[in-house]
Amino acid sequence: DSLFVPFERLGQEKGTIQGAGTGLTIAKSLIEAMGGKITFEATKGGGSTFHVDLPRAESAGAVTAA
Numbered sequence: 001d002s003l004f005v006p007f008e009r010l011g012q013e014k015g016t017i018q019g020a021g022t023g024l025t026i027a028k029s030l031i032e033a034m035g036g037k038i039t040f041e042a043t044k045g046g047g048s049t050f051h052v053d054l055p056r057a058e059s060a061g062a063v064t065a066a
Contacts, residue, residue: 003024003040004024004025004028005025031052031054034054034055035054035055036052036053036054036055037052037053038050038051038052038053039051039053
């Protein structure tokens with residue numbers, strides 16, 4: 001539940017891996033701003049897989065000039 005919370009390091013605050021705990025929060029904000037979503041699958045001790053779904057962009061020919 002707290003994976004995308006800013007500055008949350010999920011118990012790794014004193015570990016050897018550096019970071020502020022903001023990367024996934026920023027990624028989620030950008031993905032959602034583009035109309036997409038981010039999900040993940042995690043295995044304890046085995047790592048995580050993240051999935052990003054973004055809406056298909058309109059083709060350049062569909063854009064009209066004002």
